[in-house]
Amino acid sequence: MKEIRLFCPATIANLSCGFDVLGLCLDTIGDEMVVRKIVEKGIRISKIVGADLPFETEKNVAGVAAMAMVSGLDLDFGFEIDIYKNIKAGSGIGSSAASASGIVFGINELLGKPFSIKDLVPFAMEGEKLASGSAHADNVAPALLGGFVLIRSYNPLDIIRIESPEKLYATVIHPQIELKTSDARSVLKQNVTLKQAVIQCGNLGGLISGLYTEDYDLIGRSLQDEIVEPLRSMLIPGFDSVKTKALEAGALGGGISGSGPSIFALSKGKHTAEKVAKAMSKVYDEMNLKYEIHVSKINAGGIKTIKILN
Amino acid sequence: MKEIRLFCPATIANLSCGFDVLGLCLDTIGDEMVVRKIVEKGIRISKIVGADLPFETEKNVAGVAAMAMVSGLDLDFGFEIDIYKNIKAGSGIGSSAASASGIVFGINELLGKPFSIKDLVPFAMEGEKLASGSAHADNVAPALLGGFVLIRSYNPLDIIRIESPEKLYATVIHPQIELKTSDARSVLKQNVTLKQAVIQCGNLGGLISGLYTEDYDLIGRSLQDEIVEPLRSMLIPGFDSVKTKALEAGALGGGISGSGPSIFALSKGKHTAEKVAKAMSKVYDEMNLKYEIHVSKINAGGIKTIKILN
Numbered sequence: 001m002k003e004i005r006l007f008c009p010a011t012i013a014n015l016s017c018g019f020d021v022l023g024l025c026l027d028t029i030g031d032e033m034v035v036r037k038i039v040e041k042g043i044r045i046s047k048i049v050g051a052d053l054p055f056e057t058e059k060n061v062a063g064v065a066a067m068a069m070v071s072g073l074d075l076d077f078g079f080e081i082d083i084y085k086n087i088k089a090g091s092g093i094g095s096s097a098a099s100a101s102g103i104v105f106g107i108n109e110l111l112g113k114p115f116s117i118k119d120l121v122p123f124a125m126e127g128e129k130l131a132s133g134s135a136h137a138d139n140v141a142p143a144l145l146g147g148f149v150l151i152r153s154y155n156p157l158d159i160i161r162i163e164s165p166e167k168l169y170a171t172v173i174h175p176q177i178e179l180k181t182s183d184a185r186s187v188l189k190q191n192v193t194l195k196q197a198v199i200q201c202g203n204l205g206g207l208i209s210g211l212y213t214e215d216y217d218l219i220g221r222s223l224q225d226e227i228v229e230p231l232r233s234m235l236i237p238g239f240d241s242v243k244t245k246a247l248e249a250g251a252l253g254g255g256i257s258g259s260g261p262s263i264f265a266l267s268k269g270k271h272t273a274e275k276v277a278k279a280m281s282k283v284y285d286e287m288n289l290k291y292e293i294h295v296s297k298i299n300a301g302g303i304k305t306i307k308i309l310n
Numbered sequence: 311m312k313e314i315r316l317f318c319p320a321t322i323a324n325l326s327c328g329f330d331v332l333g334l335c336l337d338t339i340g341d342e343m344v345v346r347k348i349v350e351k352g353i354r355i356s357k358i359v360g361a362d363l364p365f366e367t368e369k370n371v372a373g374v375a376a377m378a379m380v381s382g383l384d385l386d387f388g389f390e391i392d393i394y395k396n397i398k399a400g401s402g403i404g405s406s407a408a409s410a411s412g413i414v415f416g417i418n419e420l421l422g423k424p425f426s427i428k429d430l431v432p433f434a435m436e437g438e439k440l441a442s443g444s445a446h447a448d449n450v451a452p453a454l455l456g457g458f459v460l461i462r463s464y465n466p467l468d469i470i471r472i473e474s475p476e477k478l479y480a481t482v483i484h485p486q487i488e489l490k491t492s493d494a495r496s497v498l499k500q501n502v503t504l505k506q507a508v509i510q511c512g513n514l515g516g517l518i519s520g521l522y523t524e525d526y527d528l529i530g531r532s533l534q535d536e537i538v539e540p541l542r543s544m545l546i547p548g549f550d551s552v553k554t555k556a557l558e559a560g561a562l563g564g565g566i567s568g569s570g571p572s573i574f575a576l577s578k579g580k581h582t583a584e585k586v587a588k589a590m591s592k593v594y595d596e597m598n599l600k601y602e603i604h605v606s607k608i609n610a611g612g613i614k615t616i617k618i619l620n
Contacts, residue, residue, distance in 0.1 A: 020508040021515055152516035160519045194500055197507040198330040201514045205331055206462035208515050209470045212522040
């Protein structure tokens with residue numbers, strides 16, 4: 001294999017009560033990436049379309065993830081990357097994760113899969129570290145593995161993939177405002193009450209149970225974030241209205257995607273997810289706020305190979 | 311049906327990372343209880359064997375639970391209860407819960423099952439409220455439903471039963487010391503760090519996943535309590551040694567049962583659970599500390615009917 005073209009999906013991390021531990025993979029929005037073997041050693045970013053990102057390997061999320069992966073291998077050739085960005089940086093649906101996970105997946109394919117998909121996660125996390133300062137896994141792991149992914153532990157890294165119920169759809173709305181990660185972080189409190197922690201655990205346990213038993217109502221009842229949403233949602237214009245309208249339109253539940261400003265809702269069935277999309281859109285239409293909106297089945301497979309050149 | 315004789319099982323609540331939200335049902339230790347219809351209205355406790363407990367209905371856990379149940383019903387007869395206690399009060403394996411859940415189960419049977427088993431939980435919780443001041447469900451719900459039970463929420467009450475993996479066994483050791491509930495409570499801190507809450511959520515999610523997928527290793531890795539065990543374990547003599555020896559003997563993991571002083575370990579298979587029991591016992595033997603020890607399969611069915619008199 002000389003060259004591979006990939007679809008690198010968007011992802012939702014910080015999934016309500018799953019703050020910092022649970023993410024999911026989307027199917028209808030993502031970047032594309034071409035990775036090809038080249039004679040020259042190392043990693044070269046040759047093309048970036050759709051975003052203003054650095055070409056220097058050590059300053060580029062994909063470049064850093066790729067270097068983390070190949071630096072331990074004794075290769076007498078290198079890789080060239082073309083990046084076609086569709087996921088906007090700062091949207092809260094895993095733009096950097098799509099690049100970081102795409103490149104390591106692509107290189108692994110070109111090398112004949114020396115690594116398992118799970119083993120690729122730590123390399124992709126290095127890209128996240130460049131992007132946000134923290135090597136978090138709750139976007140890159142769902143992007144690589146598909147479905148829902150629980151990060152049980154970082155030390156050691158312990159990643160649990162959970163199959164999505166068949167009829168589960170996500171609706172994600174991205175208001176076109178800038179929400180700085182530093183602001184999204186600064187509103188968090190370092191301490192929570194024991195009671196809040198217990199409620200969060202109860203809901204997370206319910207959500208995980210609902211995913212395994214395909215109990216859509218339980219998934220909905222469990223999508224409550226006691227800790228982060230009350231603080232961060234204040235930074236997102238119209239959050240309460242968007243969420244309320246989504247629920248009224250039939251969504252099971254929802255919350256902030258990543259650290260925002262995107263807002264997600266989960267629904268049973270595509271039809272409901274589309275009704276929810278209309279209801280969410282209407283709120284921003286009435287506020288005269290620009291937005292992008294996506295309806296997506298949960299992506300069971302993660303990154304997809306579009307084309308191979310042998 | 312005139313009379314029913316029941317086995318009312320012991321339970322483990324506060325299951326490590328499942329503090330305040332997850333409990334399980336034991337099979338080899340429990341009380342017995344006889345409930346019979348009588349002409350006289352109301353609830354009469356006629357016999358208590360094995361414990362020094364009050365006979366006054368309103369001061370007895372079973373009496374209070376029974377009253378909570380029948381007070382809403384327009385019955386022209388009453389119930390008499392004989393209680394045969396095996397579970398020691400204050401042991402941390404749900405002594406009051408066995409009584410509270412036994413009586414409501416028994417009355418429901420004698421009435422021809424007007425309530426579902428889940429509907430009985432709130433009545434039994436009233437007994438817990440008398441016993442400990444808080445109407446918690448994480449002992450009575452596993453006693454009534456069997457298996458593992460997650461309390462997703464108290465407001466509204468939302469109880470999720472989770473089937474136990476087939477080969478899962480519990481070993482529980484009860485050191486014969488008195489640990490006051492007030493002391494066990496006073497060591498808890500009202501606040502935890504956000505990081506602790508996230509770690510606890512990750513582990514609880516892992517534990518729930520492990521139960522659904524019968525992944526014994528994942529169950530073991532997830533049995534870590536970041537919040538309560540470090541504080542409460544200091545009140546239990548030899549806790550660290552008992553836990554360490556249990557793990558060395560092959561236990562998947564363990565922790566404090568309820569609010570102590572009992573210590574539990576979970577193992578894959580009876581043989582390992584028995585080896586673990588020996589290892590745990592040895593610690594207290596060497597400390598010259600008296601104890602009781604139990605090895606039990608997880609009880610899938612909860613309360614059992616021993617005998618019916620029609």
